[in-house]
Amino acid sequence: MACEIDPVKAEGFAGSLVEMINQGAMSIMISIGHQTGLFDVMAGMEPSTSKEIADQSGLHERYVREWLNAMVVGKIVFVDDSSTYYHLPMEHAMFLSRKFPGDNIALFAQYIPVIAGVEQKVIHCFKNGGGIPYSEYVRFHEVMAEDSGQTIIGALFDHILTLIPGITQRLEKGISVLDVGCGSGRALIQLGERFPNSVFLGIDLCKEPIEKARKSTEEKGLQNVFFHQADLTSFRPDVEFDLITAFDAIHDQARPDLVLKTIYDCLKDNGVFLMQDIDASEKVYNNLDHPFGRLLYSISTMHCTSVSLAQGGMGLGTMWGTERANRMMRQAGFNNVTENRLPHDPMNCYFVVSKNCTNTQASLIELEEIDD
Ligand SMILES: C[S@@+](CC[C@H](N)C(=O)[O-])C[C@H]1O[C@@H](n2cnc3c(N)ncnc32)[C@H](O)[C@@H]1O
Incomplete structure (x- = not known):
């Protein structure tokens, strides 16, 4: 059976699939930010280096830096043009940090690794x-x-x-x-x-x-x-x-x-x-x-x-x-x-x-x- 493919629809669908996979990965990163307390530390913090954020969180800088970069491309954290100073804006922190009880959306991201585990x-x-x-x-x-x-x-x-x-x-x-x-x-x-x-x-x-x-x-x-x-x-x-x-x-x-x-x-x-x-x-x-x-x-x-x-x-x-x-x-x-x-x-x-x-x-x- 001949089947005609609409290239515009196909490309649009491929793009949305890639976006889904990207977002799925971000869920795990958000879950980690929640569990490690990184969002809590960054909420209200001035733009800071990965070392400063890691030190404040009591975590290993190399992991924190890689996580921060994922947060940056996920448009959750902003970075300056020298890729040195990371900043979590308050409009984002209010849904990610425990400093804003009642509005935390990050906690729901934890369900993704819970179910992925099985x-x-x-x-x-x-x-x-x-x-x-x-x-x-x-x-x-x-x-x-x-x-x-x-x-x-x-x-x-x-x-x-x-x-x-x-x-x-x-x-x-x-x-x-x-x-x-x-x-x-x-x-x-x-x-x-x-x-x-x-x-x-x-x-x-x-x-x-x-x-x-x-x-x-x-x-x-x-x-x-x-x-x-x-x-x-x-x-x-x-x-x-x-x-x-x-x-x-x-x-x-x-x-x-x-x-x-x-x-x-x-x-x-x-x-x-x-x-x-x-x-x-x-x-x-x-x-x-x-x-x-x-x-x-x-x-x-x-x-x-x-x-x-x-x-x-x-x-x-x-x-x-x-x-x-x-x-x-x-x-x-x-x-x-x-x-x-x-x-x-x-x-x-x-x-x-x-x-x-x-x-x-x-x-x-x-x-x-x-x-x-
Ligand atoms: C989605 S959890 C909700 C837990 C709790 N009500 C809450 O809101 O945090 C569903 C609960 O139902 C319990 N459950 C499932 N099947 C059950 C059964 N056959 N008998 C008793 N409890 C059961 C689970 O152990 C689990 O704690």
């Missing part, structure tokens, strides 16, 4: 099926905790809890809270500190984040926050909860359907379920212009789909879609799910649903209970 194992799965367990991902839980530290912790009281009318007053009075797939437990620990009359339980499959969460709880001397290592697929608590949360934790479960059913079953009447999960469509065509589409489908291929399949799970993937999330919550028994979008977190949707009644009814009941 590339060969993923290729093996392409050929043989199966999945990759959490334990194979170097630094996954650490990066995840840093990610949710920014998207959840910084916004928990002022933006996230306010999505549930009356919940702050109920937490002050004293209720029971479960966080599923709690990871390193930072959200629960923050809640436990703020609401000493309430009791908090976090469940996660993995030993490493649960141990970290327990250590932080002990260090803070919290008596009302508990962590338990368990597989949510079979976990059936013998108590009921007033509030259940799931932060970025449902789509990569082995059996999200069973976990949602468990959540429904162990939620008290008029209890509330808050689920933060990826804001995307289940149909890839609808995600063509998704601002994080390339990143999220890649993380899905390399991590979320794979960790679920490794547990013999459904492998829904990161981009399971808000349509499917709604369907699965309805199948679990929930009605009247509301979807909320928060400006600080453009990657996620915040689903809020009360058990057995509409959200409006639930809010009224909660407020009446508080008035009593």
Whole structure:
């Protein structure tokens, strides 16, 4: 079959491919700048030599210089025409340095080396099926905790809890809270500190984040926050909860359907379920212009789909879609799910649903209970 090639289209595509590879390489350099503290040192620093920057960072000059040159051609760092003095402008530093908490985009670059670390194992799965367990991902839980530290912790009281009318007053009075797939437990620990009359339980499959969460709880001397290592697929608590949360934790479960059913079953009447999960469509065509589409489908291929399949799970993937999330919550028994979008977190949707009644009814009941 003769096929005509449009040389302009072909050249344009080749150029965009080269650009993708260039940008992929920059992600790793940004991740290194974040982990080594180079961005933190350079934020607010006068134009400086590679030696001065290396000395201030406590790093080896030869590596720092090569990294700086990558930053320069990546248009992140500027250099003078003698190629001697490097400068990170403040308009860039504010998204790269820890000196600007809440706005750090550099931390997300760390996901690229995390997933690249299992590339060969993923290729093996392409050929043989199966999945990759959490334990194979170097630094996954650490990066995840840093990610949710920014998207959840910084916004928990002022933006996230306010999505549930009356919940702050109920937490002050004293209720029971479960966080599923709690990871390193930072959200629960923050809640436990703020609401000493309430009791908090976090469940996660993995030993490493649960141990970290327990250590932080002990260090803070919290008596009302508990962590338990368990597989949510079979976990059936013998108590009921007033509030259940799931932060970025449902789509990569082995059996999200069973976990949602468990959540429904162990939620008290008029209890509330808050689920933060990826804001995307289940149909890839609808995600063509998704601002994080390339990143999220890649993380899905390399991590979320794979960790679920490794547990013999459904492998829904990161981009399971808000349509499917709604369907699965309805199948679990929930009605009247509301979807909320928060400006600080453009990657996620915040689903809020009360058990057995509409959200409006639930809010009224909660407020009446508080008035009593
Ligand atoms: C994307 S991480 C989110 C962690 C945490 N909620 C946060 O926001 O930092 C998903 C979490 O779900 C946990 N998880 C996955 N499958 C699980 C299962 N079958 N049972 C319990 N936890 C599971 C993982 O160990 C991981 O910590």
